[in-house]
Structure formats: C-alpha cells, structure tokens
Amino acid sequence: MNLRALAAKAIFDVLEKGVSLSVALPEQQKHLASGKDKALLAELCYGVMRTLPQIEKRVAECLAKPLKGKQRIIHQLLIVGCYQLYFTRIPSHAAISETAEACRQLKFEGMVKVVNGVLRNIQRQLTPLSTESETLSYNTPGWLIKRLKAAYPDNWQEIIQQSHERPPMWLRNNRLSQSRDAYLAALSELEIEASAGLSDDAILLAHPKDVATLPRFHEGAASVQDGAAQWAATLLAPQANELVLDACAAPGGKSCHLLELEPSIQLVAVDFDAKRLERVQQNLDRLSLKAEVIHGDAANIDSWWQGEQFDRILLDAPCSATGVIRRHPDIKWLRKNHDIEELAELQRQILDHCWKWLKPGGTLLYATCSILPQENRDQISAFLARTADAKLDTLAQQASSQDIGWQITPGQHNMDGFYYARLLKATH
Numbered sequence: 001m002n003l004r005a006l007a008a009k010a011i012f013d014v015l016e017k018g019v020s021l022s023v024a025l026p027e028q029q030k031h032l033a034s035g036k037d038k039a040l041l042a043e044l045c046y047g048v049m050r051t052l053p054q055i056e057k058r059v060a061e062c063l064a065k066p067l068k069g070k071q072r073i074i075h076q077l078l079i080v081g082c083y084q085l086y087f088t089r090i091p092s093h094a095a096i097s098e099t100a101e102a103c104r105q106l107k108f109e110g111m112v113k114v115v116n117g118v119l120r121n122i123q124r125q126l127t128p129l130s131t132e133s134e135t136l137s138y139n140t141p142g143w144l145i146k147r148l149k150a151a152y153p154d155n156w157q158e159i160i161q162q163s164h165e166r167p168p169m170w171l172r173n174n175r176l177s178q179s180r181d182a183y184l185a186a187l188s189e190l191e192i193e194a195s196a197g198l199s200d201d202a203i204l205l206a207h208p209k210d211v212a213t214l215p216r217f218h219e220g221a222a223s224v225q226d227g228a229a230q231w232a233a234t235l236l237a238p239q240a241n242e243l244v245l246d247a248c249a250a251p252g253g254k255s256c257h258l259l260e261l262e263p264s265i266q267l268v269a270v271d272f273d274a275k276r277l278e279r280v281q282q283n284l285d286r287l288s289l290k291a292e293v294i295h296g297d298a299a300n301i302d303s304w305w306q307g308e309q310f311d312r313i314l315l316d317a318p319c320s321a322t323g324v325i326r327r328h329p330d331i332k333w334l335r336k337n338h339d340i341e342e343l344a345e346l347q348r349q350i351l352d353h354c355w356k357w358l359k360p361g362g363t364l365l366y367a368t369c370s371i372l373p374q375e376n377r378d379q380i381s382a383f384l385a386r387t388a389d390a391k392l393d394t395l396a397q398q399a400s401s402q403d404i405g406w407q408i409t410p411g412q413h414n415m416d417g418f419y420y421a422r423l424l425k426a427t428h
Helices: 003-017 021-029 035-061 069-087 092-105 109-124 134-138 142-151 156-164 180-189 231-236 253-261 274-286 337-356 377-386
Strands: 169-173 194-196 202-205 222-224 243-246 266-271 292-295 310-316 358-368 390-393 406-408 418-425
Touching (some): 003 069, 003 092, 092 109, 142 337, 169 180, 169 253, 180 202, 222 253, 231 310, 231 358, 243 253, 253 274, 253 310, 337 358, 337 377
Parallel strands (some): 243 310
Antiparallel strands (some): 169 202, 169 222, 358 418
C-alpha cells in the first residue's frame, strides 16, 4: 500500500477512533521497508496534526459536500494531499498523482476523480491558509487557547508557538557507564554535535539522530529522554539503600535514571497499563538495572503492596500532556476541555493515596508534563491546604521562592513543558 494511503489510515485512527499517533503511526510504518519512507510517513502524519484546522478548512472549501461515514478516510486522504501541497517540497504533480493512487488502494475507485479534482483546485490557487479565528491562526482548539490565556496572560502566544516547533533530541548519559564529558567526547569523535544540559546527565543533540548511530547506545551508555523529564530523578535525590516507589512508571525512563543515580536503592516501579509496563522492563534490561516491576494502580497501593512505607515516592501523575504537544501534536485533538477537571480529580486521588504510603520524614516528588495550573500549582495548593503533615520544599530552579513548585514552559532551555513540586512529610 502506498505511503499516502498509510498516512490516511493513521490519521483516521487518531481523529476518528481516538488512537494516539504514537500507537497509530508505528502500526502503518510496519508496512514500509525503507527508513526514508518511514520518515516521510511520520512527517506527513505529524505535519497534519500540527496544521489540522487550516488544512481541513482549505479542503472543505474545495469539496461540494462533506464526506461522511465510510468516506471519512478519503477526507483524511485529502488532508494529507493538501498538507503536501502547502508544507512539503514534494512536487505538486507527484503529491497529487500519489494521493489519487492511494484512493484506489483504499478501494474507493469511484472517488479518484474527486480527490484529483479537489487537489488540482487547491494547487491552482495556493491561497494563504485562513487565519479568521484564533483556532485557525494558532492551529489549536479554542478551549486550550482559553485556558492558556488565563494561565499565561503575558506569553500564551509564545507558548503555543513553541508547541508547534519540532522538538530537539535529548540524551541522558548513563553515569554508571561513563562520565558525561566522556560521552560528549565520544559523540564528538563521531562528529555528532552535542552540548551539556542544565541537569547533571543531560546532553542536547544539535540534530536528532538514529539511536543506532550513537556510541554504545544498545549497550546502555545513554538513553533518549527530554531535558525536563531528566530533572525528576535529580530532584527526588534517592539515597543509599532507600525503598523508593515510582508510582506511574511507564515507559521507565525515570525509573532507570533513579537507579543510575543510586544503584543501591530498592525500587518498586508500578503502572496501571500492562502494555506500557513491558517497556519499563525492556529499558531496565538494556541498562542492566533491577527493579520490582508491578502491574497495579497507584491509587490503590494497598491491593498490591504488603511491604513497609516508602522513603521516597516519584508521582509522575497522569495528566493532559499539554507540555509535550511539540512531541505529540495529536494531543490537541485527542484531549477535550472536560478532561482537565477529570484528570485533576484522578491526580488528587493518587496523590492522597501515595501520601499515606510515604514514611514520616519522607519525600514525594509530584510531576506532570502539563502546563495547566489546574493540574499543577492549584493541585498542590489544595493538597497542602488539606494535608497537615505536608510541607512544600522550595526548589532551587524555581523562578521565585514564592512559587508553588517549578513550572517549565515548552521551549524553556530547549526543554518540554513540565511541572515539579517536592513535598516533605513531617516526622511526628
């Protein structure tokens, strides 16, 4: 099946079935042999997700009537065609003929003329894409724009702009394998341009690379992990022989980093999603690290843990993921406004429950990859107000000591949007 047909299928799965692009895309990439084709398929799918409102409107303007029911896949195919004409260097005739051929392969022979006609019409008049509403101007749903304006009145446009940028590639040096300077030197020898990040193990690549080209990657010398996510282990700061819980551990990057920082800890890594939990074990195996990996619910620790309370807990809570839209632009279309309050309630339940399992004198690090106050600052304020034995520990990285936690916005020091709050439990 040709590449445009595969793109239409992946986009259909995201927009019509609510499947995340990180699941839908690899499913279609399986049908391609060459790395170059897989990269182009990713470019088309990610590009469509970034620019969806504008290109949907352009396609709608050139269609006599909306495509419904089984024909929705042809609607997605037209979007793929329109994206190519506006945003890629693929020659117009190739984009149109390949997209029309995809229509045949999707078994819509009767729609080939429609696809051809709509795309030729768009090509003949490549008028500027519409910016007549904020959703069109910013290629972002109205509900999210409204929330960002309320949270960031002075820089909401910049945050949206950063969310559209292509994300950089960060590595986490494995200090058990070599020093960061030594790994930077190894990268330099291979003419891979890189620089040290703000946290101790972070390395920022000037250009993304296939991990197979990185020095000793498969032997565990380094891992791929965004600079913001790398602060989790550092801020939790595990000490020798402590019992540590990673409460929502999948896919396991933070679990592995905790063990790289302090190999003597007894780490329990739990996650509710059995499929994603497999990734935790794979990551541990690649890095030759050991943890107790449990399929369970962080909001019901009693059901799977009979041991003692934990010295430290990392709670990377389920969230809207609004801080990582540049990596996962489909989030904009999969999330809905009402999800935010539902997620905040789930976070509250998990936070209260994890707190019961923290030893007196223990530390809990609350983290999300969200940039919305309801899931971050407001969540922690409410927790502190109802929890007598909880105290907020100011982080050195916070812009102000008055802030409740540390909010990182997308693009800040080249990192993803992230939030951290460190909570200390009284010893009485």
